[in-house]
Structures are given as structure tokens and as C-alpha cells.
Amino acid sequence: MTSIDKITYKFWSAVVRSTATNVFSLAIFRILTGTFLLLVLTINYAWMADLPLALFTPPVLSPINLFATGFPHKAWLLIADFTLLLTPIAIILGIKPRMATLLFALTRLLVLNYQYAFGKIDHEILLATMLVCLAFSGWGQRLAIWPDKASRFDSTTKSLALLAVLICFGYFSAAFEKAIFWLNFDMNTTGSARWFYNSLYNYQREPLLAPLLKMSPFWVFKAMDITGVIFELLPFAALLYSRKLWQSWLLLAAGFHLVNLLFFNINFIVNGIVYLAFIDYTTIYATVRRLIATPWFKAAVAGIIIYAAYVRVVSILTFEKIGIVFLPYSVNMQLYGMVSLWLLICTTMLIGILYSKEETTLSRADILSQQIHKSNLIDHQTTI
Amino acid sequence: MYSTRFTFLLLLCLIIPFSLRLMKYEPYPAVLLPSGPQTVKKTQGSIRMEFKQVFGLNPNNNWKRIEPKEFMHPAPAAYLTNLTLKNMGFKELKPHLFNGRYALVNHFFRFHRGGATNSNTEDLRDWLKGRLAKSGYQTSKIRVSTYVNTISTANGEITKKELKEEKYYDLD
Known part of the structure; x- marks a missing residue:
């Protein structure tokens, strides 16, 4: 083993120590993810078919810039919209979850590529990253109607470890340039103020707590600059240090998004579900399994899915936005809904941290995994 | 766990798009989050x-x-x-x-x-x-x-x- 191999091994071992969980926990998380995709991520894309070709300016280095000749035909976009509706249902119910997950991720990546042809990349990449990683985690092998068969590519630890590293790099990419321009002692220059006033006066987003920030002294923006950049530079250190610190950083990230929503009305709710992947849900697995076996629970789930599907089909066909299903589509209701969702995510993460056990999680994960099937999903000794 | 070769390839897959963004040619899809470093x-x-x-x-x-x-x-x-x-x-x-x-x-x-x-x-x-x-x-x-x-x-x-x-x- 060379010294580089040793460093690599130490690096990934530290990442696994902070992120490892088991397929029982991930099965619960899969249901949460599917529910989120069905009820919260309700954006449709068929409207793009009506856009003129003159507006088609995709990112130069993107797949559709290489192959496409313009916005796709409405029929293709409708197929994409229905795929983005049906695959979350398959993910919740566990109908070939791996295929459903990959299909959702790829469809969304593709339609977003077309949407970004408007001239702006919205950086919602973490959701697709999480779905592709977890499609190979074994999360579709439990609590599923038509479970996935174990594959040689499945690895709970590897998929979560990779996801964690990608999240860390994503934040590093956000912080790098800001660190150059924002981290200084010039109290008269700030980047946060630019974000805030751009959101307020250019995008007319009317953040909930905008009045508070408008009245704040200018140094508050500078403090936001510094804390924001430090927060974005920290995740690698937290990930490599310990599980508790990594989960605490994720909680901080959720809080950071909540602050962004309240002060800047910039909503990255798609990242919220990604952070929840690192919470250990094993303790509620048995309860959930008992619960989903009861007829009344099955009826309730069927009712929710049928209602959500109906609302979304109407939305796809009429181009009417719905936001979070079960909430009226008004700016304030949706905004408060998003704030509540972030609070729920923060609370879940806090409970997860409080109940997180630093030493025992890995060993418990190993034991549980071996009980499921012969192929060991917790294969941190193997290489690819 | 992941091999050194995989880790090196992963690093390349992350660094190349990141460098391209610094040169104002942001690729898609890429694991990049919003930056916006301009100041007032x-x-x-x-x-x-x-x-x-x-x-x-x-x-x-x-x-x-x-x-x-x-x-x-x-x-x-x-x-x-x-x-x-x-x-x-x-x-x-x-x-x-x-x-x-x-x-x-x-x-x-x-x-x-x-x-x-x-x-x-x-x-x-x-x-x-x-x-x-x-x-x-x-x-x-x-x-x-x-x-x-x-x-x-x-x-x-x-x-x-x-x-x-x-x-x-x-x-x-």
C-alpha cells in the first residue's frame, strides 16, 4: 500500500465513520424522499414547448447544447412531467425504486437543462446527486412492494460517503470566490447587501424579514459575509472530524437556508431533503413497518397519493402552479409553508443529532445489514 | 472502500467543471452551488x-x-x-x-x-x-x-x- 493509498483509505474511512447508516434507515428515508418529491417538488415543464427558438441559449457546455435544435415538443415535455409525477409514487411505494429513482433524476436533469436555456443555471444539483448516489445504496430493498434485487454496485456506506463528499465540494465551490472578495476588513464593502437588495428591488421577492434587515446597521451585512463564507468552507472539516460535527454542520446548513428564506426569500428547499439522508431512522423502522401493514394506514396513503396525483395532473395539463400540495397557491401561504418545512427539517435534524451514537452506529449497521441478505452492503473494505 | 484511482477521477470530475466556472463557462450538470461574489x-x-x-x-x-x-x-x-x-x-x-x-x-x-x-x-x-x-x-x-x-x-x-x-x- 503506497502512502497515497493510505491517505485515501484514511480519508474515506473518516467519511464513512461520519456518514454510515443502514438499509433499514435508508428505506424510511426513501419513503420521505418520495413524499417530498410528490408533495413539495411540484414544478412542471411542458410550458417550455411554447417558447420561441430565439430564447434557446443553453449553457455552452451542456448535453442539450451539443444535441438539441431547440425547445422540445410539448408531447416530450408532457411525458417528462408525467414521469416526474409517477416516479415519486413508485419511490414511496417501493416499486422498482432504483429504476424509479434514476429515471426521476435523469428526467429532471434533462428538463432543467432545457429550462436553463433561458440563461440561468439555478444550481439545484444536490437533489439529483443524492438520488443517483442513493439509487445504489440498497434503499429500495426494504419496505417495498416490488423491491430491488441486490446488485454488486449497491453499497450503503459508499453511496452516503460519496454524497457527503459531493455536498462538501458543492459548498466549497460556493465559498471559493466569495472568500476572495468577501473576507476582508473593509467594513464598507459587502456581498450580502448586494444579494439582499437585488432580491428586494430587482426580483421583487419581498422577504418575510426584509424590514428587519433594511433597518439593521451596515456591519450586519459584513458579519453575514464572514459567517456565510466560513460556514460554506467548513463542511469538509466537519465531515472528517466526527459524525456529530457533520450532522451539526448539516443542521447549520438547514438553518442557513431558513435564514436565506426569511431574509432574502431565496428558497433551496430541494437541498433540505438531501441533508435528511444523514439522519439515522433505524429506531423508527419497526414502528413504520408495523404501521404500513395496517389497513387504515394503507387507505390513508392511497388517499393522499390519489389526491396529490389528481392535483398534479390538473396542474400539468393547465400549467397552473400548485406549490406544496394541500396548501392553497398564494404567495404567503406557500412562503409560510416553506418556512414550516425548513423548521420541520431543522427539528428532525436536531432530534437526529441528539439521538446519534458516535461509536455504535457503524457496528449496528453492519449487524443489521448482514441480517438482510448475503451481499454485504456495508462493504467499506472492498474497492471498485 | 473507494480506491485511489476512483478518488483521483472523482477529484478531476469536480475540479474541471469548477475551473470552467471560474473561466465563465459553467458546465451543466456539475456539482456546483451558487457563488455570486460581487459586492457593493x-x-x-x-x-x-x-x-x-x-x-x-x-x-x-x-x-x-x-x-x-x-x-x-x-x-x-x-x-x-x-x-x-x-x-x-x-x-x-x-x-x-x-x-x-x-x-x-x-x-x-x-x-x-x-x-x-x-x-x-x-x-x-x-x-x-x-x-x-x-x-x-x-x-x-x-x-x-x-x-x-x-x-x-x-x-x-x-x-x-x-x-x-x-x-x-x-x-x-
């Missing part, structure tokens, strides 16, 4: 920022600021800003990179360098007219104004609004 400077208790605003002619022949949500629906409202940055879709003919010597480079920039055909421009006009009509404006013209706003750092209110540039687009 406070001088004498205020900051100055540039904003573009879109106006339509209402039935009384008065210019009125267009409400982005209604105008862009069902597209995201924020994309109106991108539209203004793209000259409302009316592309100007730009020269080929490297004098058009490399077919692949020309292919990559075919949608960006302008030179839209008449039918493309006509489609764009129709699309803009449809949007204006839906929002209750006249469909003959649309205006994009660039303002430099002075914002007080004491209360966050706009204290001065200077017109920097005004562009009219005839749609008929």
Missing part, C-alpha cells in the same frame, strides 16, 4: 446598484412596470431579469470565436452568437406580444430601462433613481 460599496451612507426594469404600455398609453410573475407565468418570474440581460431575446450578431476556424467551437456557440432568422425573430415578437396582451398591455412596444438606484444604508429605502439607459423594442 457604501459611500456617504448609501450604496448604488444597477437594476433593469421592464415596462409595457397600458391601455391609457402610459408606461407601467410589468409585474414579473404575471408576465412570465408559468415560467419562473425571476427569468424576466435574464430576459432583460439577453436583450429580450433579440440577439445581436457576434463574430465567430477563433474566426470560425473550428467547427466544434462554432457548434457550441451556434445559439449564442445571434444571427436569428426572420422566422425566429417573428416567433419571439409573437411570444412577447402574447405575454403583454395577457397582462393587459398594448402589444406594439416593450421597454427595458436600466436604473442606477441609490439606497440608503440607514433604512434600506431607495433615495434616488437615475435613468442610465432605455431600450424600446418594436413588436409590430
